[in-house]
Structure formats: structure tokens, C-alpha cells
Amino acid sequence: MSGKEFFVTRYEKLGWKYEDVEPKQAIRINAINARKTDVIRRLQLSGVELEKISFLENGYWVRKSGFSVGATSEYLLGLYSIQETAAQIPAMLFTKLNDKVVLDACAAPGGKTVQLADLMRNTGAIAALDVRRPRLIALSNHLERCRVKNTIVYQLDARQASRLKTRFDRVLLDVPCSGNFVTDKDWFKKRTIKDVEKNAKLQRQILTEAAKVLKDDGEIIYATCSLEPEENELNVDWAIRTLNLQVEEISCYGGKALTSIFRKQLDDSIRHCRSIWPGLTQGIFFCKLKKSG
Amino acid sequence: MIEDFISRFETRIRLNRNLIVRKQNRYFLLNEKLRRSISKEFFCAGTYLGKTKRGKFFPSFNLLRMIADKKANKTIVDKKTEWLFSCGRDIFKQGIIRVMGSKRKGDYTLVLNQHGECLGFGKITRHIDKAKDGAVIKNVSDIGDFLRREKQ
Numbered sequence: 001m002s003g004k005e006f007f008v009t010r011y012e013k014l015g016w017k018y019e020d021v022e023p024k025q026a027i028r029i030n031a032i033n034a035r036k037t038d039v040i041r042r043l044q045l046s047g048v049e050l051e052k053i054s055f056l057e058n059g060y061w062v063r064k065s066g067f068s069v070g071a072t073s074e075y076l077l078g079l080y081s082i083q084e085t086a087a088q089i090p091a092m093l094f095t096k097l098n099d100k101v102v103l104d105a106c107a108a109p110g111g112k113t114v115q116l117a118d119l120m121r122n123t124g125a126i127a128a129l130d131v132r133r134p135r136l137i138a139l140s141n142h143l144e145r146c147r148v149k150n151t152i153v154y155q156l157d158a159r160q161a162s163r164l165k166t167r168f169d170r171v172l173l174d175v176p177c178s179g180n181f182v183t184d185k186d187w188f189k190k191r192t193i194k195d196v197e198k199n200a201k202l203q204r205q206i207l208t209e210a211a212k213v214l215k216d217d218g219e220i221i222y223a224t225c226s227l228e229p230e231e232n233e234l235n236v237d238w239a240i241r242t243l244n245l246q247v248e249e250i251s252c253y254g255g256k257a258l259t260s261i262f263r264k265q266l267d268d269s270i271r272h273c274r275s276i277w278p279g280l281t282q283g284i285f286f287c288k289l290k291k292s293g
Numbered sequence: 294m295i296e297d298f299i300s301r302f303e304t305r306i307r308l309n310r311n312l313i314v315r316k317q318n319r320y321f322l323l324n325e326k327l328r329r330s331i332s333k334e335f336f337c338a339g340t341y342l343g344k345t346k347r348g349k350f351f352p353s354f355n356l357l358r359m360i361a362d363k364k365a366n367k368t369i370v371d372k373k374t375e376w377l378f379s380c381g382r383d384i385f386k387q388g389i390i391r392v393m394g395s396k397r398k399g400d401y402t403l404v405l406n407q408h409g410e411c412l413g414f415g416k417i418t419r420h421i422d423k424a425k426d427g428a429v430i431k432n433v434s435d436i437g438d439f440l441r442r443e444k445q
């Protein structure tokens with residue numbers, strides 16, 4: 001069970017007709033380091049045309065640039081980050097981040113960690129975890145460039161987060177996933193349903209650990225860039241039934257997630273999850289979870 | 294060692310030693326909240342200050358920014374020089390807009406753009422007032438290093 005035809009047929013059953021897409025490059029201004037108007041003006045003077053992304057607070061599409069926006073003084077000074085449009089949404093869904101203790105469980109390369117620090121205005125504390133050392137080096141460079149001061153990085157598997165002996169107010173689970181064809185042109189050649197199931201299992205283990213380290217009134221944001229329901233709606237349905245978590249309503253860009261997958265009826269609250277098929281952005285799925293009762 | 298380095302810009306910063314942690318050869322400045330919650334297996338934490346290698350201190354860009362917030366040796370450069378310096382080049386006299394603090398040969402100076410943002414630092418190779426043209430500040434460290442690290 002693999003190949004383009006297999007997956008495209010699955011997507012059609014889920015209500016989306018496959019199309020080739022090429023989302024526009026996006027940047028996110030680090031509001032703690034610079035005023036938005038100043039960054040926009042400076043980039044415009046260098047010949048970069050930006051377009052405000054209506055559903056993001058600090059996000060802009062790069063309409064035109066004669067050079068890489070990853071090689072400007074403003075970028076090197078940490079005034080903005082290059083961050084995919086849809087990837088900018090999950091961190092924005094937390095409520096009241098200032099002074100909170102936050103876990104970024106699968107943090108590298110750090111785009112969302114920097115965004116969290118920006119939203120927290122460098123207050124509180126973030127524990128950022130990742131397993132592989134080269135990815136931690138990229139993460140630490142990213143934090144230094146963007147002047148992040150409130151983060152401790154650990155080389156630790158998200159499934160062992162309880163080793164930190166901390167309970168967290170907020171947990172970001174941008175979990176390892178199967179990805180999608182937008183970010184990897186060979187995706188259809190490489191992926192099989194077995195990979196999807198393997199990733200779904202890993203994600204459940206991470207969700208289980210996150211529920212353990214979450215404070216009773218805490219929030220989890222669960223996000224994947226997978227288009228496969230096993231890693232998305234079906235995993236959240238499992239978390240509701242197994243981990244005593246509930247899905248919270250969120251107000252943001254994106255379509256409502258499905259509550260019926262391949263004739264299987266899921267918990268009705270899954271409609272509060274958001275699912276974005278590739279098009280304007282890459283594909284993404286996300287939701288906010290809290291402990292029940 | 295960190296304070297000795299800072300003093301080379303003819304300024305001082307009082308760093309709370311209780312909030313500085315060392316991980317092998319790297320130094321980090323924490324806040325109280327991080328200090329309370331940190332466990333010793335951390336990879337990096339808080340504000341990275343720099344590292345030592347063979348007895349020499351290599352500052353982070355965070356530390357250079359902290360020094361730049363003080364009254365210290367600073368050289369402000371024009372837009373073209375800003376980019377050349379960030380690409381690892383030395384600074385020519387013609388690209389300098391203003392010098393604050395030392396202009397003497399052998400001294401360290403922070404290099405700032407016209408917005409007052411720190412691009413790195415260099416060592417003055419010829420007295421800036423006495424030199425008529427040519428390179429006067431040798432590039433020691435610049436923010437283009439972030440790109441060079443990505444390529445490694």
C-alpha cells in the first residue's frame with residue numbers, strides 16, 4: 001500500500017482532490033527584536049516585496065526578491081525568521097503565554113521555539129527537546145541569532161520528558177510525522193502506509209508522555225504536517241478515549257477536521273481540530289487539547 | 294575571562310556569577326527562573342555568552358550585543374560596508390561613518406550598522422584618524438557566521 005495513486009485515492013476519499021502546489025515563501029517578523037514597520041521598510045528598500053498574510057499576526061509572504069531572504073542583514077540580526085505559512089499557526093493557539101513554563105517537545109530546527117519565545121516576550125521558561133545532536137546545533141544557532149533568552153535545550157527524546165521532573169503549563173507537540181508531498185518532491189516514491197502507522201504509534205507515545213507532564217489546567221497543541229488521518233484525527237480520537245484529554249475550540253485559519261474517517265465515526269469534538277490541505281500553504285493538521293474535567 | 298574580553302572594548306558589564314553556568318567550554322547566562330529549573334544534562338540554555346578554545350575566549354553575538362548596549366568602542370559603518378563586513382571582509386576607512394571610543398591601533402571595536410545593530414567586532418589595524426584610506430579594522434567575527442555555520 002504505497003505509491004502516488006494509492007495516496008491520491010485516499011485523499012479523494014477524505015474529500016480533497018490532489019493538485020500540484022507550490023506555496024509562497026513566508027517570513028515571520030520577530031516582534032520582540034524589531035518593529036514590524038521598520039523591518040518591512042528595510043526589506044522594501046532592499047527590493048523585497050512582501051504581502052501581509054491576513055490570518056497571521058506577524059507573517060508575510062515574499063512576493064518578489066532578487067536574492068535569498070535568508071541572506072540579508074535583517075535575517076542575520078534575527079529581525080525575522082523564514083517560517084512556512086501554516087507552520088506559524090500552532091504556536092499562536094496557546095492562551096496567555098507570558099511567564100509560563102512551556103515544553104517544546106520536538107523542537108529542532110527551532111522555528112516554533114523562536115516563535116514561542118517571541119510570543120512569550122522572552123519571559124517564563126521553555127524546555128526545548130530534540131534527540132539528534134546535529135539538529136540541536138541548528139536549534140542553538142537559531143536561538144542565538146534570534147536573541148532567545150528564556151530557553152533550555154536538552155538532548156532528550158520527547159517520550160522521556162518526565163525525566164525533567166517539571167510539570168508544564170503549555171506543551172507544543174509538533175511531532176515527527178510522515179510529512180507531505182509539498183515539502184518533499186519524492187514523497188510518493190518513499191512513503192508507505194507502514195511508515196504512516198509507525199509514525200502514528202510514535203506520536204501516541206509522545207502524546208502519552210505529554211499528558212503526564214501537563215499541569216491539570218495546562219494546554220497541549222498537537223500538530224503534524226502529515227495528510228494521513230492515522231497521524232491526525234485518528235490519533236486525537238485515541239487520545240480522547242485513552243489519555244483523558246479533550247479537544248478545545250479554536251478560532252483560526254483552516255477547515256474543520258473530519259469526524260468520520262473511512263466509515264469510522266470519531267468523537268464529535270474532533271470537528272474543533274483544524275486541517276489544511278496543500279494549496280495556499282503546505283498541508284497541516286492541528287488542535288488544542290486539555291485535560292478533561 | 295568573559296570580563297577580561299569585555300574590558301577590551303573599554304567598558305564593563307556586571308554579570309551575576311550565580312547566574313552563569315558552564316557546559317564544557319561554553320558559558321551561558323540564565324535568568325532566575327531558568328536557574329531554578331535547569332538540570333545538568335542541558336545542551337544550551339538562556340543567553341549563550343561564548344566559548345573558550347585553547348585558553349582564548351570567543352564571544353557569542355549575544356554578548357557582543359550586550360557590550361554594544363553600553364558606552365564602549367564602536368564603529369558605525371555604511372550600508373555597503375555592513376554587507377561586506379558580514380561577508381567576512383575587513384573595514385576600509387571610506388566605509389566608516391562614525392567612531393565612538395578608541396581609534397588606536399591594536400584595540401577592539403564593535404562594528405554597528407546605521408541602525409545601531411551590532412554586526413560583530415574587529416581589531417583596529419591602523420589609527421583610524423591617521424589612515425587616509427585602505428583597511429583600518431580587521432574583521433574578527435561577524436554575523437555572517439550564522440550562514441557559514443549552516444553550511445558546515
